[in-house]
Amino acid sequence: MTTEAQSSQSVKIAYLGPQGTFTELALRDLAKKFELDAEGLPCLDVPTALKKVASGEADRAVIPIENSVEGGVNASLDALARTGNLRIIAETVIPIDFCLVVRKGVKAEQVKRVGTHPHAWAQCRNWVAENFPGASHVPATSTAAAAELLTGDRYPGFEAALCNRVAAASEGLETLASGIADNSQAVTRFVMVAKPGVLPAVTGADKTTLQVRLPDNEAGALLSMLEQFSARGVNLSRIESRPAGGPLGAYEFSLDIEGHILEQRVQAALVGLHRTCPQVKFLGSYESASGHEVKVLPGTSDQAFEAANDWIASLTEVQ
Numbered sequence: 469m470t471t472e473a474q475s476s477q478s479v480k481i482a483y484l485g486p487q488g489t490f491t492e493l494a495l496r497d498l499a500k501k502f503e504l505d506a507e508g509l510p511c512l513d514v515p516t517a518l519k520k521v522a523s524g525e526a527d528r529a530v531i532p533i534e535n536s537v538e539g540g541v542n543a544s545l546d547a548l549a550r551t552g553n554l555r556i557i558a559e560t561v562i563p564i565d566f567c568l569v570v571r572k573g574v575k576a577e578q579v580k581r582v583g584t585h586p587h588a589w590a591q592c593r594n595w596v597a598e599n600f601p602g603a604s605h606v607p608a609t610s611t612a613a614a615a616e617l618l619t620g621d622r623y624p625g626f627e628a629a630l631c632n633r634v635a636a637a638s639e640g641l642e643t644l645a646s647g648i649a650d651n652s653q654a655v656t657r658f659v660m661v662a663k664p665g666v667l668p669a670v671t672g673a674d675k676t677t678l679q680v681r682l683p684d685n686e687a688g689a690l691l692s693m694l695e696q697f698s699a700r701g702v703n704l705s706r707i708e709s710r711p712a713g714g715p716l717g718a719y720e721f722s723l724d725i726e727g728h729i730l731e732q733r734v735q736a737a738l739v740g741l742h743r744t745c746p747q748v749k750f751l752g753s754y755e756s757a758s759g760h761e762v763k764v765l766p767g768t769s770d771q772a773f774e775a776a777n778d779w780i781a782s783l784t785e786v787q
C-alpha cells in the first residue's frame with residue numbers, strides 16, 4: 469500500500485488565500501504533521517475552497533472554524549454544512565497575533581482606516597481604539613488580502629492593514645507594530661476537509677462534528693437532543709445555533725462532541741438523534757489537536773455496550 473506521504477504525487481489543498489493568511493500557516497502545519505507534499509490552491513473565500521474539494525479540483529481544503537475570541541467562524545460552519553458530502557479529517561489550533569503594516573513611508577498619524585478580515589478586526593479593535601483613536605475598519609477577504617492590496621499601485625481605501633508576520637514581510641510594506649492582540653491567549657482552530665473516504669483511526673482523543681436540525685416548534689426539542697448525548701456519557705466541546713436558511717425561527721445546531729463515530733456510545737447517540745431529529749449531518753470524526761484523552765464514563769465504553777448487547781441477545785435467543 470502506498471500512503472500519501474510516500475507517493476510522489478502532491479496533494480492539492482484549497483485554502484483561504486492569498487498566500488500569507490493564517491489559514492495558509494494552518495495548512496503548512498497540517499501538511500507537516502501528516503507528511504503531505506502539499507500544493508496550496510489559494511481561494512477568495514471559504515465556500516470556494518470547499519467547492520473545489522466537492523468538484524474534485526482539490527483533494528482537501530483547510531478552513532478556519534472557531535476562534536477563541538470571536539467564537540465560531542459562521543461562514544465556514546454554514547459552508548461546510550451546506551456544501552454537502554464533505555468530512556473533516558483533521559484539525560489544528562494556531563496562536564494568533566497581528567502586525568499593523570503600512571506602505572513604506574506612510575506615518576502612523578496618516579492611518580485613518582485599517583483593512584483586514586472581520587475576525588482579525590474583532591481580535592484587535594480595542595488595541596486600534598487605544599493606539600489609533602477614531603480609525604475605522606475596512607473589511608477585506610483575508611488578512612493577507614488586505615496586506616496585498618497595500619502593495620498595489622492603487623489606493624485600496626485604507627492606509628494600514630492587520631495581518632500576520634509572514635504577510636507583513638512582503639516587499640513594499642513597513643511594520644508599525646507587531647504582537648497585537650486584545651487577548652494574548654487568542655487561538656484559531658482550523659480543520660482539514662476531504663470527500664468521504666476512509667475514516668481517520670480511533671485514537672481515544674477524538675472529536676466528531678455534527679449539524680443537527682431540531683423539529684420545528686416543539687417544546688423541549690433542544691433538551692431532548694442534548695439528552696441523547698448525556699444518556700451515553702458523550703461530552704460536547706462546542707455548540708452553536710445557526711439559522712437553518714429558511715423562515716425566521718428555524719435553527720440548526722452545529723456541535724462538536726468528544727468521541728469517534730466508530731465508538732459505540734457515539735453511535736448510540738447518533739442513532740437517537742436520527743430517530744428524533746429531522747436532519748443530522750455527520751461532518752467527520754478526527755483526532756483533536758489537544759490530543760487529550762476523552763474521559764469515558766463508567767458504563768459507556770465499547771465493552772459495556774457489547775456486554776449489554778450480548779445480554780439482550782441471550783434473553784431473546786430461542787432455546
Ligand SMILES: O=C(O)C(=O)C[C@]1(C(=O)O)C=C[C@@H](O)C=C1
Binds near residue numbers: 488490541587611656
Ligand atoms: O484572514 C486570514 O488570514 C485567515 O486565515 C482568516 C482568519 C479567520 O477567519 O478567523 C483566521 C485566523 C484569524 O483569526 C483571522 C482571520
